[in-house]
Amino acid sequence: MSPANSPLAEVAGLLACPECGAGMESRDRTLRCGSGHSFDIAKQGYVSLLTGASTKMTGDTAAMLDARATFQLGGHFAPIADAVAAAVAADDSSGPVLDDDAVLEVGAGTGYYLAAALDAIPARGIALDVAKPAARRCARAHPRVASVLADAWRGLPVRDGALRRVLSVFAPRNPSEVARTLTTDGRFVVASPTPRHLAELIGPLGMVTVDPDKERRLTEAMSGHFAPVDRTLVEYSMKLSRTDIRDVVAMGPSAHHGTPHVDALPDTVEVTASVQISTYRPHP
Ligand SMILES: C[S@@+](CC[C@H](N)C(=O)[O-])C[C@H]1O[C@@H](n2cnc3c(N)ncnc32)[C@H](O)[C@@H]1O
Ligand SMILES: [Zn+2]
Structure with a gap:
C-alpha cells in the first residue's frame, strides 16, 4: 500500500499532536503537526504517538495477544463482536466510506471488535x-484500520469533537478524554464483563475476578461525562476444550499469576460468556 492511501494518511486530519495538540497531516511515511513535531510510520504500519513521559505503561504482552487472537479466531466471542458491531452501527446508514467519519477503539488489542x-x-x-504487539496486529486487522500506539491515560491524540463513535471493549475508558473527542451527537460504546463472565473457570483455575468496587468506580467516572442511552446483555454458553481454556487464561490478567491447573478439567467445559454492552452520549 502506498503511503498516500495508507489508513493512517486517511485519518491524519482527525489526529492531534501528542506534544502540542496541533492538527496533523501525513507526508511521506510520517505524520507531522504544524509546529514541526514529526512521527514516523513504522514498517509494520502503525505510528507511535507515545511521548517520553508515557513509557511506563506497556499493556498486554505478545503472548497474551497471541492467545487472545487464537481464541477470537475460534469464534467463541463472535456473538459479542456481532453485538458490539450492532451497537456501533445503530442509527447509522450504509453508503460510501466517509473520510471524516472514524470509529476509535481504545485498547484495541487484536483489533477484532473494531474490524467487526x-x-x-x-x-x-x-x-x-499502548502495547507494541497490539499496534502491529491492529495495523493488519482490517483495510480501513489506522493503528496508533498511545497511552489512553495520557490523553487521546485526537482533535476535539472529531469522532462520532468511540469503542472500548474490556479496556481502559478515560471518560473525560473520550467526551472531548466526540461530536455532540457522538456515541461511546463500552463492553464490560458481568460477574457471570467465565464464572465456571474463575473458581477452579484461581483466575482474577471482576472487582465489584472497581465496576462501581468506573460507572461513577462515566456519569460525570456521559448519559446512558442503550444497554444490551449478551449472555450465552460456550463449549470450551482444554486448549481453548489455556488460551482464555493466557489472554487475560490471570496470565500474570502463574499457570493454573487446566489439565485437571474435563475434556470440554461449558463456560458462560456474559458481557454488558452499553451505549452512552456525552452530556451537552
Ligand atoms: C483486555 S485487552 C482487550 C483488547 C481488545 N479490546 C479485545 O477485547 O480483544 C485490553 C487492551 O488494552 C490495552 N491497554 C491497557 N492499558 C492501556 C492504555 N493505558 N492505553 C491504551 N491501551 C491500553 C492493552 O494493551 C490491551 O490490548
Ligand atoms: Zn506538535
Whole structure:
C-alpha cells in the first residue's frame, strides 16, 4: 500500500499532536503537526504517538495477544463482536466510506471488535493501544484500520469533537478524554464483563475476578461525562476444550499469576460468556 492511501494518511486530519495538540497531516511515511513535531510510520504500519513521559505503561504482552487472537479466531466471542458491531452501527446508514467519519477503539488489542464494527458501517477505524504487539496486529486487522500506539491515560491524540463513535471493549475508558473527542451527537460504546463472565473457570483455575468496587468506580467516572442511552446483555454458553481454556487464561490478567491447573478439567467445559454492552452520549 502506498503511503498516500495508507489508513493512517486517511485519518491524519482527525489526529492531534501528542506534544502540542496541533492538527496533523501525513507526508511521506510520517505524520507531522504544524509546529514541526514529526512521527514516523513504522514498517509494520502503525505510528507511535507515545511521548517520553508515557513509557511506563506497556499493556498486554505478545503472548497474551497471541492467545487472545487464537481464541477470537475460534469464534467463541463472535456473538459479542456481532453485538458490539450492532451497537456501533445503530442509527447509522450504509453508503460510501466517509473520510471524516472514524470509529476509535481504545485498547484495541487484536483489533477484532473494531474490524467487526467496520464490516458493519462504511467508516474508517482508529485502533489505539499502548502495547507494541497490539499496534502491529491492529495495523493488519482490517483495510480501513489506522493503528496508533498511545497511552489512553495520557490523553487521546485526537482533535476535539472529531469522532462520532468511540469503542472500548474490556479496556481502559478515560471518560473525560473520550467526551472531548466526540461530536455532540457522538456515541461511546463500552463492553464490560458481568460477574457471570467465565464464572465456571474463575473458581477452579484461581483466575482474577471482576472487582465489584472497581465496576462501581468506573460507572461513577462515566456519569460525570456521559448519559446512558442503550444497554444490551449478551449472555450465552460456550463449549470450551482444554486448549481453548489455556488460551482464555493466557489472554487475560490471570496470565500474570502463574499457570493454573487446566489439565485437571474435563475434556470440554461449558463456560458462560456474559458481557454488558452499553451505549452512552456525552452530556451537552
Ligand atoms: C483486555 S485487552 C482487550 C483488547 C481488545 N479490546 C479485545 O477485547 O480483544 C485490553 C487492551 O488494552 C490495552 N491497554 C491497557 N492499558 C492501556 C492504555 N493505558 N492505553 C491504551 N491501551 C491500553 C492493552 O494493551 C490491551 O490490548
Ligand atoms: Zn506538535
